[in-house]
Amino acid sequence: MASLRPLLRRGVIPCTLTPLHLRPLSTAPSFVPPPSAISAPTAPRPTPKPASPYYYTARPSLSSALSNLSSLLTRSQRALGQALALPAHKLPVTPPPTALRWVPQADLAARLDGHLRLGPYKALTGMLTELAKLLPLARAAGHATADIVAEIEAALDEYSPPGGHERVLPQRKPVQFDLYGRSYTVGRRKTSSARVWMIPTKPSSPSPSSSSSSASSSSSSDLPTTTEVLVNARPIAEVFPRASDREAILYPLRIAGQLGAFHVFALVRGGGVSGQAAAIAHAIAKGLVGHIDQKQELGPDEGVKRVLKKAGVLLRDPRMVERKKTGLAKARKRYTWVKR
């Protein structure tokens, strides 16, 4: 090794050139001490021995914590393998549905040796996550793994934050309905905001019809119903003369297959024409999720939410008008470059 050769040359490292197999096993002189000296205990140590076996790592608490967790992990895998008659790498471990939370790095550093770098912290939390993955298997395996379950739970509790180590994802607020069954949702785009009420067009019950440009619905259940949209108490064709704006408003209903299923009443304020149209569409999409998915208690990937999310109408478009900057003509436009 290049780094050690100068130390060898300077005699810092002791150098013995005799080949190993030619050297005598015992290099002690041929002095035989009396039996009393052999059987006598040696003098006590001048300095006391450290208590922790990981004293020389300079992070004894962290090393012993890592050692305990890794031995628990190995023992759990072995016990589960025995109980399920499978090797450790073939255990049917499922990852947890959400990322787990553990004690923050700063708090753990204070608890351990006073400092904790990110690498060892990640190693520790990695082992805790592996143990959390094994816990449901160990619980299901029965009484054979009861003591392992207790040990794993104790280890996880030790490193869990006050709220528990399972993360609760923030739930979207449920859509409000009034006593008539109308949903109330809010949609926004640029500086426009729209407040939208939606009510289902039931063929049996008379729908609240008003003068509108679209054909009025028939009360007979055989004929298909028509969606009537009122914006600021005026018909949609009057507020949005452009067809593209009207299409944008009806797009969520179209892709969810709910055209004709709901009447829409919107109060919209702020912004321009297309901004207001997009705000109404956003509110209609949220209302659809409330009427259909929420009533049937469907999951996030089921029902109309899946279709609407994929189309992007459930997202509040975050694009806003960018501010003008000094030295520029507009937000991005630069003045004409002059050579001199």
Next chain:
Amino acid sequence: MAPSTSSLVPLARGALQASSRSFSSSAARRVLVESASAPEGVARTDNNLTLEQRLLQRGIVDSLQNLGSTQHRASATTFRPHKTRTPPSKDALLSALLAAGAHLGHAHAAWHPSTKSFVHGIRHGQSIIDLEVTVSALRRAANVVRAVVERDGIVLFVGGKTRTETTRAAIRRAAEALGSNGFAVPEQWLPGTLTNASVLLPRVSASAAPKEGGRPPLPDLVVLTSPLVHPHALRECALTHTPTIGLVDTDADPRIVTYPIPANDESERTAELVLALLGEAGKQGREERMRKRERAEKIDRARRARVEDRRRARGQESETEEGM
């Protein structure tokens, strides 16, 4: 969960037909799965068997493993009594080292000429280490560890961040075997641990004054499973005059440690075998120290008892004299 005998008999017959002494679990799996009602064309692996089938399979393997004949063509005709005895301990260690792959050195192109004394030869461009030298070096290292622990010394086992979790566990186990004399650095070595100990390491006892000896105690022996990974540790041990034991491969100069053990430093099993041996030697040293202490205490107790008896006897004599 005990399987019924009626279902065992055809399986057992098939199992016995499959192989005699060498009853491998793969053979059992083949036998079981053929009789199991698995659909055609589906891959027959552990994942397709239910828990009951897996437990049944394991039960069959466990119960039938020790059955079967140990006869083979050579042993069937002649009886060799000397082969029935257990082999001597030196051969057992040699065969264990060979099985662990301790003899496999590095490529001959990366050879360090100082290792010439323990390179047995070259095969396919790879240096082969002479395991006879390894055995004698291991014995010497074990003697050193035993002697250090007998004198209540501190033995430090150093791993490396490149080592796997199983080797780190072996290092921890070796330190555990030595009890209060065993210490471990399973992960990375912090440079300055020995030379800058007063800054990096905490005080051992709060009551000890700094002048008297409150400075951190340094290890009396350092065992390195891969010395080349720890140039800082080697340098610090040399500067603080700490003897070292290490596994040296054919690409390392054996003079970097005090007691080199020529062996494959990349093999996990070799490292674990060596650590287990040194741990066992340390345990023997501890037991010897305890025995010596007990003997000394027993002698001391007997001496004190004799002194007490003499004092009591003198006291009685003086009483009788006064009485008289």
